[in-house]
Amino acid sequence: MxxxxxxxxxxxxxxxxxxxDDRVVCFGxxxxxxxxxFRATSHLQERYGKARCFNTPLVEQGIVGFANGLAAxxxxxxxxxxxxxxxxxxxxxxxxxxxxxxxxxxxxFNVGGLTIRAPYGGGISGGLYHSQSPEAYFTHxxxxxxxxxxxxxxxKGLLLAAIRDANPVLFFEPKRLYRASTGEVSEAxxxxxxxxxxxxxxxxxxxxxxxxxxxxxxEAAVEFAEEQGISxxxxxxxxxxxxDVATVVESVVKTGRLVVTHEAPLTGGFxxxxxATIQERCFLYLESPIARVxxxxxxxxxxxxxxxxxxxxKLFEAIKASIEF
Numbered sequence: 001m002x003x004x005x006x007x008x009x010x011x012x013x014x015x016x017x018x019x020x021d022d023r024v025v026c027f028g029x030x031x032x033x034x035x036x037x038f039r040a041t042s043h044l045q046e047r048y049g050k051a052r053c054f055n056t057p058l059v060e061q062g063i064v065g066f067a068n069g070l071a072a073x074x075x076x077x078x079x080x081x082x083x084x085x086x087x088x089x090x091x092x093x094x095x096x097x098x099x100x101x102x103x104x105x106x107x108x109f110n111v112g113g114l115t116i117r118a119p120y121g122g123g124i125s126g127g128l129y130h131s132q133s134p135e136a137y138f139t140h141x142x143x144x145x146x147x148x149x150x151x152x153x154x155x156k157g158l159l160l161a162a163i164r165d166a167n168p169v170l171f172f173e174p175k176r177l178y179r180a181s182t183g184e185v186s187e188a189x190x191x192x193x194x195x196x197x198x199x200x201x202x203x204x205x206x207x208x209x210x211x212x213x214x215x216x217x218x219e220a221a222v223e224f225a226e227e228q229g230i231s232x233x234x235x236x237x238x239x240x241x242x243x244d245v246a247t248v249v250e251s252v253v254k255t256g257r258l259v260v261t262h263e264a265p266l267t268g269g270f271x272x273x274x275x276a277t278i279q280e281r282c283f284l285y286l287e288s289p290i291a292r293v294x295x296x297x298x299x300x301x302x303x304x305x306x307x308x309x310x311x312x313x314k315l316f317e318a319i320k321a322s323i324e325f
């Protein structure tokens with residue numbers, strides 16, 4: 001075991017994947033020369049050479065198109081999009097090609113070995129173009145998996161599972177936790193299951209569901225709630241597509257209440273999908289309306305970032321409102 005921050009855990013996962021399978025290649029903007037803008041790929045080019053870790057031009061559509069071609073030929077590409085906000089020029093390649101490659105060929109060929117890494121979310125004063133959370137766009141596209149880790153241990157195990165999965169995976173990394181989140185991480189090769197939620201804490205009064213950086217906000221809100229005698233169950237989805245419906249249903253049947261949180265705007269956010277599914281499955285067990293605590297339906301602001309973010313105080317208010325309904 002070693003103490004790592006999230007960046008170090010991601011770097012360690014990439015190192016592990018490249019060491020154990022010479023088909024794994026990583027590339028993106030500045031990825032090879034100095035480890036990318038956040039240094040997630042530091043020293044990988046030194047270890048594995050320029051043929052397996054290299055820079056690309058500043059063209060996201062080209063990065064993903066190139067990754068599709070590599071994956072179709074049997075390579076295992078790990079493509080980095082420098083910020084998740086920059087993924088939109090590659091949107092057509094991802095949803096029209098990556099997601100559909102296997103299905104349009106009747107499974108004669110596929111790009112299942114492709115992983116796309118992207119730092120997402122706010123908290124770094126990045127303003128409109130370096131703070132967005134675009135995960136819901138991709139959960140709407142059959143053929144893709146969408147994964148979001150919450151800490152270094154999760155980041156390494158989930159990234160290794162994503163790289164080795166037989167389906168294309170979008171791996172969104174909460175960048176405000178890159179250096180802020182530290183913990184014990186095994187230096188051994190290990191994987192965590194995709195499509196399986198993680199119950200961080202059991203409770204009886206209310207269920208809280210989130211992913212990525214919002215898990216720290218949930219844990220802070222739960223501390224306040226427990227001081228008021230409210231017993232909270234905390235679930236980290238980890239994988240948004242496919243998401244672990246059964247674990248959330250089991251929890252809500254027990255507690256009768258649900259709060260879902262994410263940084264992305266409210267309208268069209270993935271919390272809406274969770275809320276709709278849970279009310280279908282758990283309607284007769286609900287003691288109060290399902291609550292969504294999210295970002296605002298505005299462009300991501302610079303000077304008012306703290307007001308925009310769904311923080312522990314907003315979550316605590318939602319918990320109280322649900323309990324008192």
